Amino acid sequence: MSRPLLEPVGAGQTRFRMQGLSTDARGIAVGREVLITFPTIDWLVAFLGAYSDEASLDDLLPTMTLEHARRREGGHALLLRCAAGDGYAVDRLGRLAGSTRGQLYTGSGSVFLRWRQRDAPFGYDLVSPLAPEGEEVLVVDLDYAASYATVDRMDPVELIQRLQLRRVPLPLAGVSADPEGCGLKDLALALVAPGIASRVLRHLWRLETVFAGYYVQIEGDAQASLLLRIRQPRGRVLDVLYGTPGIELLAPVSSRAAVQVGFRHPIQLSSASGCLPGEEMFLFRGDVGRVERLPGPPRFIDGRHLVEATGAAMPRELGQLREAELEPLQVELQVRPALSPREPRGTLIAWEQVGLLRHLVYLMPPSALAASRVIPLDEGVVVITGSSIGARSRAAAAGLGAAAIVPLGRRLGEVAPGVLVPDGYELWPRVRPALTRQLLGLGPDDHALFLHPRVDPIRVTAEQLLPLDAALIGRLQLSETTVVEPELPALRAGEIENRKLGRFALWGFGRAPKAADERGSGQ
Amino acid sequence: MARSLSEFLEHFVLPLLGGGPLSVGAPLRMRERELLLEQAGELLRPELQFLRMRRAQLLVADPSLPAPDPDELSLWIGLHNTLVFDHPERHRVWSRSTVWRRVEGATRSLLTLPSPTSRGETLARHVSVGALVELTRADMVVSTPAGELRAIGQELPRRALRLLGPSDAVRHETVRWAEQPHAPETQRLLEDALRASPLTCVLRPLLAPPGWSPLSAADAFSDRALVRAICHTWARHRDWVAVGGAVAGALLPSLPDPSRPERAGPPQGEGPLALPGAVLPTDPQVLAGVVGALVHLHFLKVVELDARLGVAAVSRDPGVTAFLALPLLLPRLQDTMGAPLGGLEELDQHRTGHERLHAPLARRWIEYLDHLQELMPQGAVDKLLASLVPRIVQTP
Numbered sequence: 018m019s020r021p022l023l024e025p026v027g028a029g030q031t032r033f034r035m036q037g038l039s040t041d042a043r044g045i046a047v048g049r050e051v052l053i054t055f056p057t058i059d060w061l062v063a064f065l066g067a068y069s070d071e072a073s074l075d076d077l078l079p080t081m082t083l084e085h086a087r088r089r090e091g092g093h094a095l096l097l098r099c100a101a102g103d104g105y106a107v108d109r110l111g112r113l114a115g116s117t118r119g120q121l122y123t124g125s126g127s128v129f130l131r132w133r134q135r136d137a138p139f140g141y142d143l144v145s146p147l148a149p150e151g152e153e154v155l156v157v158d159l160d161y162a163a164s165y166a167t168v169d170r171m172d173p174v175e176l177i178q179r180l181q182l183r184r185v186p187l188p189l190a191g192v193s194a195d196p197e198g199c200g201l202k203d204l205a206l207a208l209v210a211p212g213i214a215s216r217v218l219r220h221l222w223r224l225e226t227v228f229a230g231y232y233v234q235i236e237g238d239a240q241a242s243l244l245l246r247i248r249q250p251r252g253r254v255l256d257v258l259y260g261t262p263g264i265e266l267l268a269p270v271s272s273r274a275a276v277q278v279g280f281r282h283p284i285q286l287s288s289a290s291g292c293l294p295g296e297e298m299f300l301f302r303g304d305v306g307r308v309e310r311l312p313g314p315p316r317f318i319d320g321r322h323l324v325e326a327t328g329a330a331m332p333r334e335l336g337q338l339r340e341a342e343l344e345p346l347q348v349e350l351q352v353r354p355a356l357s358p359r360e361p362r363g364t365l366i367a368w369e370q371v372g373l374l375r376h377l378v379y380l381m382p383p384s385a386l387a388a389s390r391v392i393p394l395d396e397g398v399v400v401i402t403g404s405s406i407g408a409r410s411r412a413a414a415a416g417l418g419a420a421a422i423v424p425l426g427r428r429l430g431e432v433a434p435g436v437l438v439p440d441g442y443e444l445w446p447r448v449r450p451a452l453t454r455q456l457l458g459l460g461p462d463d464h465a466l467f468l469h470p471r472v473d474p475i476r477v478t479a480e481q482l483l484p485l486d487a488a489l490i491g492r493l494q495l496s497e498t499t500v501v502e503p504e505l506p507a508l509r510a511g512e513i514e515n516r517k518l519g520r521f522a523l524w525g526f527g528r529a530p531k532a533a534d535e536r537g538s539g540q
Numbered sequence: 541m542a543r544s545l546s547e548f549l550e551h552f553v554l555p556l557l558g559g560g561p562l563s564v565g566a567p568l569r570m571r572e573r574e575l576l577l578e579q580a581g582e583l584l585r586p587e588l589q590f591l592r593m594r595r596a597q598l599l600v601a602d603p604s605l606p607a608p609d610p611d612e613l614s615l616w617i618g619l620h621n622t623l624v625f626d627h628p629e630r631h632r633v634w635s636r637s638t639v640w641r642r643v644e645g646a647t648r649s650l651l652t653l654p655s656p657t658s659r660g661e662t663l664a665r666h667v668s669v670g671a672l673v674e675l676t677r678a679d680m681v682v683s684t685p686a687g688e689l690r691a692i693g694q695e696l697p698r699r700a701l702r703l704l705g706p707s708d709a710v711r712h713e714t715v716r717w718a719e720q721p722h723a724p725e726t727q728r729l730l731e732d733a734l735r736a737s738p739l740t741c742v743l744r745p746l747l748a749p750p751g752w753s754p755l756s757a758a759d760a761f762s763d764r765a766l767v768r769a770i771c772h773t774w775a776r777h778r779d780w781v782a783v784g785g786a787v788a789g790a791l792l793p794s795l796p797d798p799s800r801p802e803r804a805g806p807p808q809g810e811g812p813l814a815l816p817g818a819v820l821p822t823d824p825q826v827l828a829g830v831v832g833a834l835v836h837l838h839f840l841k842v843v844e845l846d847a848r849l850g851v852a853a854v855s856r857d858p859g860v861t862a863f864l865a866l867p868l869l870l871p872r873l874q875d876t877m878g879a880p881l882g883g884l885e886e887l888d889q890h891r892t893g894h895e896r897l898h899a900p901l902a903r904r905w906i907e908y909l910d911h912l913q914e915l916m917p918q919g920a921v922d923k924l925l926a927s928l929v930p931r932i933v934q935t936p
Contacts, residue, residue, distance in 0.1 A: 509558075510671070512555070512561050514561040514562065515628055522634045526569060526643050
């Protein structure tokens, strides 16, 4: 059995055989640096992506180095080295590294030990001092030690910028179906090929889109491409831009980076501003597999300066209106049979049927009663429920009054607010509802009733509309209460009345023989 | 002079109990009491019993008064004679001062009654004496350049009115009789009348005679309804701290001091006293009742949100100091006599949120106790712990 190379650190232990170890606030042995070994670069990228989702890569990047190393015993590995914080930060690194096939070690310089496990909650220390050979890095585990020799070094920032974008599925109904999910809800960027720039600008201008843009010179292109910024783009605009060849729609992921729609960067760029140095803007293009570094910060120009006006026609001012000549156009407003059914908003009940209405009232819901008005006429009683009646309740607003419920009389439909015609008829020609009221000369609260197709309409003013419930119910007589006075007055204090004494002799208070008198006077 | 008992009842007793003008005339003699008692059936008149019951019901719902007895008649006669000494026309009576002294002695003997032995009797005494201290008097006053002319409980004589000028104003004043200056005899007899009714002394402790003790109304403090009425009567006073202080000040001297030797018996050879000295009950339950009522007065004021204001300035009166220190004794006393919040906190433990009705009340009470703790000198509390607490909490 091999001899263990590491031993667990005890609680409260402060002296270690390995140099560079120290305890944090919880008593865990932490080195100055941590080393994570990954088998392939894919797992390294997965680790960076997972870390950027959870925390900010800017904490790691200043001290991070990436090395491609060869193991002396055979095989390769990718080594990530960075400064170790306290135990909590290293624990997080360990958790993420474990999920991405990485091994976490802590130490300093060229010797690194396994990070703490369940068996050794305070970490490990060397059983005996070990030293690597030459420039190698020695990684010590419980029962083996491995030496890594660096083959190549990578710049983490450059690696992140060169990563290939990954495709993500888009909504089947198009980008406009879920602009928020595509990251385009507030702002969208579009890189337009030089050949179609002017036509795209004209199209956006016609759609009254709020946009700004400027021309950028992309490396390798002969002419400058147009970069557009569209604030709160409409779905129609997004669909047009996404589906047009030559236009790449980009979603901003941070203030200086945008990724093409339909792709995702493996790293969460919003938490890795250190990866994007300088003031340049980065456009990650997935289709062509390139990263465009635009020189300097973007300087967008408002869209109205980008389009050119080519119209030459000037409108002519209209002179005198020829009102008199309109007379041949004027026609009669008449009632004619109609085929389309209408929702009943009123009913004319003959006086003979009023008794039936009286019985039906008990079945009506209170909202329908409250939303109905009644007009007593010679022809009968008109019960109406119109949108023109003060729609205080939901039932009134929906026209669900008594008139729509009562199965009596002749139904009336509403052709304009407050204008009712018999069911099966309509006003011809079909003019605007507001104009109908104007033509009939109705006031704001007036109603016009066409009770019969061949009879002239009648005007009903607001004062003539009686609430149905009030008209139906007879006045209730309340019996007056009689207040009963309490029979007994409250107790009062007595009032002293000194009676006239006159002159009299006070006698009878002599030495009384009563024993009680004597006792009393002795007190 | 009342010619019959019904006349005496009509003109004095019924107005005394039920309100209205009660006429005060010549003093009644002891012999006349015997004559009136010959018509003792009149004492059972329904209207008299009804008025007694109504007046007692101002305190408790079921007074259960005993029927009027000769002692009560003596009390009424004594009260009438007490008022006679304040009569403005007393100087017109043909008599010498010695005779008036005899009248006073006879009245005192009428007012000297044995201590009430039951709750009903205690209430019956208070019905009469309490009505006496609430009496009013309508005076007719004329202000003239020469001075003020006042007819006490009478109309001004016509000849005086005839002499008035146009600028002299006549006004009628209604005053409370008990608050007016009295003749010395009336003052002394009023104290005797109050001694006859311990419950009146408890309810009006600021009027109580010197040497009075709330322990003399032991029956009242052992009845729950009556104690509630007492507490609420105290709480109605504007100066409730002075009222509580008067009760506490009267209670403490009447406690027998265990460190003091027993009071020696009456000196021999000087003849027997007229009456044996009253023996106050020192039953722990009675004491607990008095102290509990005083603590409850604090609690009522806390409920009214009035307490903080009322006890801001501490009086130097030892009674007031003792009264204010009483709630601080609760940790030692509550096992024996309970506490104002007793049971309420347990009720609240099973409730949540706004259903915990008593939580704000309990908080105010605890704040009030903390306030008292800061206010009261520790010496006053220690004194009560030594003198009062051992009498209530008696360890076998």
